[in-house]
Amino acid sequence: MAPLITPVQTSLDLPEATTVVVIGGGIIGLVAALVLAERGTPVVVLEKGRIAGEQSSRNQGWIRKMSRSAPDVPLAMAADPLWNGLAARVGADVGYRRAGILYLARNESELAVHQDWLDSVQDLALDSRQISALRIGLLAPGGRGHWAGGLYTPSDGRAEPTLAASAIARAAMAKGAVIVEHCAVRTLSLAAGRIAGVVSERGEIRCEQVLLAGGLWSRRFLGNQGIDLPTLPLVASILRTAPVQGPCDITVGAPDFSFRKRLDGGFTISHRGVLNAPLTLDSLLLGRRYLGALRGQWQNLQPSIGRELFDDLLLGRRWRADQVSPFERVRTLDPPADPRVNAEALRNLATAWPMFKDAVVKQAWSGALDVTPDSLPVIGPVAKIPGLTLASGFSGHGFGTAPAAGQLAADLICATRPIVDPRPYRLERF
Template structure:
């Protein structure tokens, strides 16, 4: 994880009961905790490791509507409003800036993708604009890339993952939510055919509602309950430079690199054209659901078979409430960054914008994404287990929409009018 992650001090004692128990201390879980606490609903959030220890602190910090599926844009628009109101809501800044996001294309085929997306969202009142090569040179000066065009959404932006989830967690506790770290939830308790509590490594907690926001761990947790959630892992490697002069404050994505300004004056950089895809048993079990993605994105993935397969295989897929769970065996997914991909990204960026020749790497890290077959999350009740709601499978988009996704999950749990139409995120689509 990034070494700048702000730690959170939480409770040590486990309460015996709460109205709602949330499993998972990422941005979606802590935002849901805050939303429920604001409604004076008794809420307990349990995190097996530490708050924001996985993807919520390891992502790029981008907050975008650009290139999202049209039916996913309303969630991103709702998130924009919540990001803008965040400082007043939680009492501090999280580095949110609407500095814009730009994507640039090297080929006519790449440009056609952005043109098709632009047409697909024409009725959604976005401020996105298609760019000419001259527009790119004007907005991001000093470049030497041969771009055929691009797309720019000025109202997109970014925030700082190293502080955001921690700050929301602290705000949730101030509003009355209880958060406990280093406490894994092993399974659910059931009574009369519905959820009546959770069984943790430290004892049982009674509740009437559970929200599972466990990220990449959600598939394994649900599998032990007989529910199959289709998600597969991908690993994104990231680097951060020391403070330096850069060509723009706008975040920019090219086919083989991306960058955005960090609050300390450096830049967050990744190889946008490659992700590591470690093969696990789940690829054999549900890989057929991803054939369409594989056909279009095979060159995008570095598929590898090795230690990750056997480490995953060693973790149990079935366990009892009184036995050690996989969430106690591995508190935090902490994949090693791919130095080759990071260096490739930096080399590509230097060739396109020579200002980055001055870049000096401050740190590098990697994060594990949980990807669904359609790259959209599930935010829905589980009909076969009354009292269980899930918000997971964000496919690398969870930070940007996190405030709205957490709010939507809290709305579903509380049974109130949802912040947006939840239909695109129903579990039944799988």
């Protein structure tokens, strides 16, 4: 069951022309549309299903700089003040709280990993630091876990995924953006090799530029254009509880559980030690590119062979503009949550903090991450098709960096000074 998103009344009419078309109504595309609208640039967002129906509402709501790879930290740093001012900007509470994030380590080996990360970002102005087991007990009292120490970043925070994208969408529309749901883009329309418009299931829209922010679907869309974007799906199972008296406002991640406080008084909980890796055709096509990641940060994968492989093959890889596209066949990707993984996460948490033993599970869901070989997104122009910009492959980090990532995409479209150096995110690095 998917999280319940705050509803937004979007447009029923499809414009004939605009300046920029955004493909994908997730939080990245919506932020880009808001920025463009604020700058007076006509923009239309086309979403195959409902806005934020996939990972933008299914993530855990963490906003962190901590433990990001060094090239990605500046984007996360740029997002912090934008999150802080977002409620005033969009006229609604999006649940942003700068309450800190704490990673727990059970042994010296895990602490060494945190120290290696601190060493890699020592030239950046971060407030991250290692803390003792005693300090963990003061920050998150009532625990019975045995920790060697932890990594703590007071300036990290959290927000509510089911509120944020909707509030951004409403603000973008108030500034003049047009958002159309249940309208899949099938392909691009080109003239002299560059963008001239997009062909949707409801007809063509002429435009000068396109931003592809389709999440996990961007690889398939680009593949139909003869462009390779290396991303693979990973599926995370998550649950939320009824209101419960938790240990702290800080978001906490241990090796085999995590929790963060919600606005409704409950907690969002997940198992940090397990991610499902459904095997698809792309697993075979791209697997070698991910060998380094499998030996590093993605050691906790749980491969599976199931209906995902057959569903993927049935969707097809090539289609014409006059044919029904994969994006119309699957409006919303809704993988089932793994009850065993969620139950284990809650047990592990209750062992460490017994106050969660009587927590009532209100809902469980899962979300599919679009992961690149280096876990960095692609944000930048697609050289093969002038006028096409890409913002995808966020590898589970998109929600936290969204205000800055969406602005970076808009900056590149507008050819203005980018909010951060875009070079780490170039498609050509692959």
